[in-house]
Amino acid sequence: MCCIELYWAAWHGHDAQALVSLYALDGVYQDPLTDKPLKGMAIGMHARTFWEALPDLRFALTETLRADGLIAVAWTLNGVCTGMWQGLPPSGRTICLPGATHFQIVQRRIRSVQSYFDVKTLLEQLDF
Known part of the structure; x- marks a missing residue:
């Protein structure tokens, strides 16, 4: 498996x-919910916030483009909010969030x- 396949396997395997x-x-991660690039275990801690809120979280990968060490993946995040989300109680709502x-x-x-996704759409789907 290449590192991108392993990346998605790690997300799906929590x-x-x-x-x-x-x-x-020196690797970094950033998405609309991070205020700065994350490094090291901060990346894992950030992922855990998603796993805690959406224990059944899955990324449906819809398109992958590759060129000279750059890879772009379009996806839809799916899951049900049955856990806490950043201190807020579970909403029980289903998430179907497109992103890349x-x-x-x-x-x-x-x-x-x-990673790119619309935070407003995420919060609306979570009913927050």
């Missing part, structure tokens, strides 16, 4: 250690991940 191990030493993730890969390691 495996923070496996997720973080795919990054280069851009990867920069160097020597089979993730140098950067930038």
Whole structure:
């Protein structure tokens, strides 16, 4: 498996250690909910907020584009909010959130991940 397949497997397996191990030493992650790029175990801790709120979280990957160490993946995040979301109680609502993730890969390691999704849509779907 390549590191991108392992990345999605770690997300689906709720495996923070496996997720973080795919990054280069200077690798970073950022999405609309992070106020700055995350490094190391902060990446795993951020993923855990999603796993706690959406224990059945799955990314349906719809398109992948590759060029010279850059990979773009379009996806839809699906799950039911049966856990706490950043201190808020479970809403029981189903999430179907479209988004995309851009990867920069160097020597089979993730140098950067930038995920894009609409926070307003996420919060509306969570009923917050």
